[in-house]
Amino acid sequence: MQLSRPPPPPDSQLPLTGIRVLDLCDLRGQSCGRILADLGAEVILVEPPEGMLSRLRAPVVDSQSLYFATHNANKFSVQLDLESQEGKKDFLKLVRNSDMLIDGGDKSIWEMLSTSHSELRSIYPDLILLSITDFGLKGPYKDFTATESVHMAMSTVLSRSGTNGSPPLLPPGELALETAAIQAAWVALLAYWQRSHNGKGDLLDFSINDAIAQTFDPGVGATGNVSAGRTAIEVAPHGRPEVNFIPGKLPSAALLYPIFKCTDGHIRTCVLNPRQWRSMSEWLGPDHPFTHPKFGVAANRVLNIGAVNKLMASLFENQTREHLVAEGQKRGIPIASIKLPSEVFDNDHFDQRNLFTKIDIGGKKAKAPSGYFCIDGRRIGINTLAPKLGANTQDLLSSAKMKDPLRVTEGESRRPLGGILVLDIGVIIAGGDLGRLFADQGATVIKVENKAYPDGLRQSLDNNPVPISFAQANRNKKSLGLNLRSDKGKEIFLRLAKDADVVISNFKPGTMESLGLGYEALREINPGIICAESSAMGSTGPQARTMGYGPLVRASTALSGLWRYPEKEMGFGDCVTIFPDHFAARVSATAILAKLIQRKTTAVGGFIDTSQAECIINALASEFLGESIAPGSLKSTGNQSAFDAPNSLYPCAGNDEWCVISVTNDDQWQGLCRAMNRADLADNTNYQTTEGRLEHRIDIEDIVTRWCKPRSPYEVMNLCQNQEVPAGNMLRLSEFIENPHYNARNFFQKLHQPTVGRTIETENGPVAFSDNIPPPQIQPAPALAEHTRELMSTLIDLSDIEIDTLIASGDLEIRKKEAGAIQQKGRTLAINSAMKVLLKYHELKHFLRG
Known part of the structure; x- marks a missing residue:
């Protein structure tokens, strides 16, 4: 296997250069080490004499695992026999000279070493030991085993994936495990940053399942502006969305992100704000029934969304994707083509951004995505291919590399990011969540906003100034009302930026530059400032200014087309998911923290x-x-695994109840046979190998389906897990908060948001149990401009008279008087009652029309 891209010049140091990480992960957790390696850490795979199992993981091309190739690039490999005294001695030598150790949960390693996490930590108190397991080291499910599909089921994601009237639909690939990996990298760097201040290592009890529940599409996270301030539980408490308009019922978000057929495939639209609707209305022509200006208000249009979408479908059906996308761009209407994987490869924008790296595998020319990060105008990704077994053993064991001595600057009692000042111009989820991640860890995060251009998450059906969704993404922040379009407003921002550490934004690329507040301008006054910009397609390239909403991003990357019932042409299953917003926020957070480490x-x-x-x-x-x-090999496969069987989801007793069973090897098949009490199946030679089970998949799936159907999903899960077979019930959002495992792991905290009038559940920190990272101290999200006077007085020393003058001129804004909690509660009840009456009226009108 060869890499065609030349390595970076030797003088271009990566952010984590000088950090050494031992990686014990095999099959589980390898992406975390890959992310750290991309950022410059020296990540060393510690492999047994026969090599890691992941070297054989399917799919395999010319004896090379594609999984191993993509998950272990930029790493090193040492080959150790941990059952021998020499191997143990060499391992401890590596530990002594390492900053971090990532443990993938293989208990046999610790048995061979005759030690434990706590014993190793006592010997090396400054070691950061990141334990990555499926369900953590504590909690009732701590001994459970899982796969991608099991995690999707047990993290509530599966219950919202697919469409009403069809089975739940597993998303493609291993998106859940990859989102957990970026959270693990974020946690590892938080621990490293904390150690650089107080000298203490850490034992991080990191649960993949916890991370997915926080990062993929969280049940207690922000839900996007289309949700109109409602929580995820209120949007989809029980099942999958209804994709058809039903008179008398509030339409699901699926109808606001519709997908339409056209002559050469499908396109997706996101017509949300009044300006976008005016353009769409003009495109539809002057004679349609929704030309009245009142339909520019989304609430009025939503009640007629079925008819509106029919008009759009008629307009689009005889046109090509390329024409529709171009016309949408010209008119300012967000439209994206549902791309095929091959079209993602054949894309000038991605080529100009060096997204793909060319690799030669067994004489076959191939392309692999290079890496998540673009830092300082450079793609940070694959520089060296996954190592051959033991390729670096001799060099690494003979080298005299020693850890740099710690320069401790503060005592033990501190929040990791205390003292960091962040100017947060981020909006909706990707921007809001990014700032919140820093605020949770003790950074002072100032949300810069104004009334003329409010954050979309502040929208709600009941006009609540701080609705629940906004509160979830903006807790622990302070709000500054500032007009960035006025000269005085810009001057104030620049004065703040002079002392700031980080500026985050997720406007359309070029916006900050047009305001005179781009990175080049800011670094002139503050060379140490770190600016992080998040957008749909990136800040450079031909499609940089493409309008970006999550559903359109999923369409443009082929994800929507892959996340589909294969037997249904219009069976797209990503209707209401919020992905990759929370995920992208953690990608940005990890890169920012890596740059902060380098900046020291x-x-x-x-x-x-x-x-x-x-x-x-x-x-x-x-x-x-x-x-x-x-x-052509990458296409939607629905709920069946291509690599073993039985590996799918199965209907259980009850109303729309499901359980995932995920057999991935012969031992697990035998375990499932024991769980089903079917010795005859265990003895059947047709089923004893992966190849045999795949050949007889239909028969096996039918047997397992009949076994599951009279049992509850929890009974199926427990019977399987008792035999070490990966299995999990499909958890619904309505069950989420009461789940015993999440509660045992302190997954939830309480957030009292005064405008909501009640305490709501919110997620805890990014790792459940840590020796050195305290849980977040939860404070409510701010009202718009709530802290203007305080911030102007304390940060740039303005007098009361100066502040009043700037408020009078419109350069600064202060919090306006809002309804009290009781009044707001009454308003919410009134709005909800009025909505019910309105829905009934529309139902009756529809009935009378026949």
Whole structure:
């Protein structure tokens, strides 16, 4: 296997250069080490004499695992026999000279070493030990085993995936495990940053399932502006969305992100704000029934969304994707083509951004996504291929590398990011969540906003100034009302930026530059500032200014087309998911923290450019690599695994109840036979190998389906897990908060948001149990401009008279008087009652029309 891209010049140091990480992960958790390696850490795979199992993981091309290739690039490999005294001695030598150790949960390693996490930590108190397991080291499910599909089921994602009237639909690839990996990298760097201040290592009890529940499409996270302030539980408490308009019922978000057929495939639209609707209305022509200006208000249009979408479908059906996308761009209407994987490869925008790296595998030319990060105008990705077994053993064991001595600057009692000042101009989810991640860890995060251009998450059906969805993404922040379009407003921002550490934004690329507040302008006054920009397609390239909403990003990266019932032409299953917003926020956060670590040495900041589209494509790296080798092979497969059977979801007793069973090897098949009490199946030679089970998949699936159907999903899960077979019930949002495992792991905290009038559940920190990272201290999200006077007085020393003058001129804004909690509660009840009456009226009108 060869890499065609030349390595970076030797003088271009990566952010984590000098950090050494031992990686024990095999099959589980390898992406975390890959992310750290991309950022410059020296990540060393510690492999047994026969090599890691992941070297054999399917799909395999010319004896090379595509999974291993994509998950272990930029790493080193040492080959150790941990059962021998010499191997143990060499391992401890490596530990002594390492900053971090990532443990993938293989208990046999610790048995061979005759030690434990706590014993190793007592010997090396400054070691950061990141334990990555399926369900954590504590909690009732701590001994459970899982796969991608099991995690999707047990993290509530599966219950919202697919469409009403069809089975739940597993998303493609291993998106859940990849989202967990970026959270693990974020946690590892938080621990490293904390150690650099107080000298203490850490034992991080990191649960993949916890991370997915926080990061993929969280049940207690922000839900996007289309949700109109409602929580995820209120939007989809029980099942999958209804994709057809039903009179008398509030339409699901699926109807606001509709997909339409056209002559050469499908396109997706997101017509949300009044300006977009005016343009769409003009396109539809002067004679349609929704030309009245009142339909520019989304609430009025939503009640007629079925008829509106029919008009749009009629307009689009005889036109090509390319024409529709171009016309949408010209008119300012967000439209994206539902791309095929091959079209993602054949894309000038991604080529100009160096998204793909060319790799030679067994004489076959292939392309692999290079990596998540663009930092300082450079793609940070694959520089060296996954190592051959033991390729670096001799060099690494003979080298005299020692850890740099710690320069401790503060005592033990501190929040990791205390003292960091962040100017947060981010909006909706990707921007809001990014700032919140820093605020949770103790940074002072100032949300810069104004009434003329409010954050979309502040929208709600009941006009609540701080609705629940906004509160979830903006807790622990302070709000500054500032007009960035006035000269005085810009001057104030620049004064703040002079002392700031980080500026985050997710406007359309070029917006900050047009305001005179781009990175080049800011670093002139503050060379150490780090600017992080997040957008749909990235800040450079032909499609940089493409209008970006999550559903359109999923369409443009082939994800929507892959996330589909294969037997249904219009069976797209990503109707209401919020992905990759939360995921992309953590990609940005990890890059920012890596630059902060580097800045401690260089005193120089930098520019981080996060593309949500590239986040998705890199999360499907193995799949895209396979597609490049065998064009046309990457397509929607529904709920069946291509690599073993039985590996799917199965209906259980009850109303729309399901359980995932995920057999991935022969031992697990035997375990399932024991769980079903079917010795005859265990003895059947047709089923004893992966090849045999795949050949007889239909028969096996039918047997398992009949076994599951009279049992509850929890009974199926427990019977299987007792035999070490990966299985999990499909958890619904309505069950989420009461789940015993999440509660045992302190997954939830309480957030009292005064405008909501009640305490709501919110997610805890990014790792459940840590020796050195305290849980977040939860404070409510701010009202718009709530802290203007305080911030102007304390940060740039303005007097009361100066502040009043700037308020009078419109350069500064202060919080306006809002309804009290009781009044707001009454308003909410009144709005909800009025909505019910209105829905009934529309139902009756529809009935009378016949």
